[in-house]
Amino acid sequence: MSTIIHPDHAAMTGAGEVALSQPMKHVRGLSDRTIAWLFVAPTIALLLAINIFPLVWMIRLSFTNLNLSMSYLPLRFIGLDNFTDILGDEDVWFRLQTTARFVLWSVALEMVIGFGLALLIKRQFRGHSFWTTIILLPMMLSPAVVGNFWTLLLQPQIGPFNHFISLLTGVPASSFSMTGEVVLAPWTIVLVDTWMWTPYVMLICLAGLRSIPDYIYEAAEVDRASAWRQFWSITLPMTVPFLMLAVLFRAIENFKMFDMVNLLTSGGPGSTTELVSITLKRAAFEKWRTGYSSALAIILFVTVFGAANIYVKALNKVKQR
Amino acid sequence: MRRLKWLGSAATSVALGAAVLGMFGGGEAAAQGKQLTLCWAAWDPANALVELGKDFTKQSGIEMKYEFVPWTSYADRFLNELNSHGKLCDLLIGDSQWIGGAAENKWYVKLNDFFDKEHISMDDFVPATVVGYSEWPKNTPNYWALPAMADAVGWTYRKDWFSRPEIQSAFKAKYGRDLAPPKTYDELKQVGEFFQGREIDGKKVYGAYIFTERGSEGITMGVTNALYNYGFSYDNPKKPYQMQGIVNSPEAAKGLEFYKELYKCCTAPGMTNAYMQEGLDAFKSGQVAMQMNWFAFFPGLYKDPNVGGDKIGFFVNPAGPKGHFTQLGGQGISVVATSEHKDDALAYIKWFAQPTVQQRWWQLGGYSALKAVVDAPDFPKSAAFAPQFLESMGIVKDFWAEPSYAQLLLDMQKRVHDYVVADKGTSQQALDLLVKDWTKVFKEQGKDVASQ
Structure with missing residues (x-):
């Protein structure tokens, strides 16, 4: 039977102090290490539950024949069959090539335009804040919104994009479809991604440019270095770590790009713009090939993780220079 | 105290009133608080079904709740629901091609016994819709759905x-x-x-x-x-x-x-x-x-x-x-095996299978698969597209x-x-x-x- 001490009474008699001091004694008996573990335990448990456990489970599933649309079939351990299937599948390699091309072109364009914009924005000019805000708008939108409204903008008959091109070139607006033609569709997804994410690259570059101390430029001017020389000898080398960071962020993001491209082209025409993430989604949630898609997800994870690690090592070397 | 007494007598009156309604209001009051969720695609016929469902609620007292999903994500959404043994849907108007998976995975309730008990005969429905929407294995008398929406x-x-x-x-x-x-x-x-x-x-x-x-x-x-x-x-x-x-x-x-x-x-x-x-x-x-x-x-x-x-x-x-x-397009209506309201869901199917309800379904903009409706002499004249629909249902093939x-x-x-x-x-x-x-x-x- 427990005794309940009324707080008022406890305060008067000092009984509360006795009651409270009991657990405190226990806490006092714990080592710092144990207390630290107690504090981080909930976070670790959460991470284990939502990150590590699914990852381990996925690795396990990748060695099985599990297909959720046929869950009545016996679950079999099939070794590396899913992995050999994927790596021997011509289509998967095509999708990887499509993804690589998309990543390469979109990141390259975002870097060039983003860096250019950052150089412009760094100069304090009239309306500087207003234009900065305008430039940043696209990256604040949701990729789903961007995908939907670009679909309308690019519509051959009513979309303003085709009419604008028609105005410039004289080619009839409805004679070409940016999302429906094999030659144009890959460039369209690059264009839209560049439009959306260049501001992000610009922000990183701007941070890099603003981190260069003014006295270096002043010293260069004393040495009569031209603006061009200053750019090549000061600006570019000192912003390289930031540029490399931007490349890393954008490359990882674009490697797993799904939503915007899915809304713009659904991977079409045919499979022209089917990025590997779309293939993965189709395998996992449309074909329900759970074992196969787990293996594909692992392959992609290892690819990105490996490439990012090599890149980070290179980035660290650049920083040390 | 007087106020408490007043509240007490008011509560008694309400309880008595409810009991009286229960006696004379039949199923409606008895089923009070009951609810069924019907899942389908978001399109024109779904609106007609909402309208039709009001009659069911009036008769049974069971509230109908609807979960309509656009066609482009209809399969993803509901197959995911079935795969994960979700309890969102009590009734599902699932696409004809799902019938094999739904039957093999036991996602749907098999309806043979229910049809026998309620004297619902598949011979009363257009043959193509029975094969397309209800049977698995095909061309065997194993029924997993009632033809709900004939389409082509x-x-x-x-x-x-x-x-x-x-x-x-x-x-x-x-x-x-x-x-x-x-x-x-x-x-x-x-x-x-x-x-x-x-x-x-x-x-x-x-x-x-x-x-x-x-x-x-x-x-x-x-x-x-x-x-x-x-x-x-x-x-x-x-x-x-x-x-x-x-x-x-x-x-x-x-x-x-x-x-x-x-x-x-x-x-x-x-x-x-x-x-x-x-x-x-x-x-x-x-x-x-x-x-x-x-x-x-x-x-x-x-x-x-x-x-x-x-x-x-x-x-x-x-x-x-x-x-x-x-x-062939169209769908059958099935009872989801994980539903906690299977009896109510079956009651809906029993109600839906009635010729008068099927007739009203067609009038509201749905497409009945019941022979009594589509084989009626005045059917071809009942809508501008009715003759073409009839002819099409005779030449359908499914994926x-x-x-x-x-x-x-x-x-x-x-x-x-x-x-x-x-x-x-x-x-x-x-x-x-x-x-x-x-x-x-x-x-x-x-x-x-x-x-x-």
């Missing part, structure tokens, strides 16, 4: 344009025959070519709208209409799952070529990824002379103030050189309904879109690759796939 691919055309004397004479001068709704695929192409790029009322119009959507099922549901009529079959009727030389027969390749020709010659620009809604938009905005679409949309189109009424006509999917078929249907469908989407829209390879190569894909899927499913 049909065509609409601009009757007002077709009847204009200047257009009539221009067509006759070019093709030596009267301009009329096409009966064959060759005629369809001629009419499409005739209207393509033509100026009508100062506006450039296009020949035909056909399904080309890549993401879900669009282009497959379109191209099969041509394939069937050119001699395509899913497998050898005598040797199930034998596809080599059947799926990729030279005739089937010609059918695929025809669909591509139709796409190239006669569709509006930008229709590279278009399905039901894009077709409706194109037709309603006066952009196309002919539109391929599901019969389910025709009541809404007929009511359209701009293109409906006298301006719209309907025709059955034209015949090809090797036959006359059309793609695979195997448990692996999603894989089979996505493989076909890819191969056909690659050939028709992305100009990749030849029609023969596309179908050869499709046979390869499908063979792999069936082998994984453990089927004995004969190669020759």
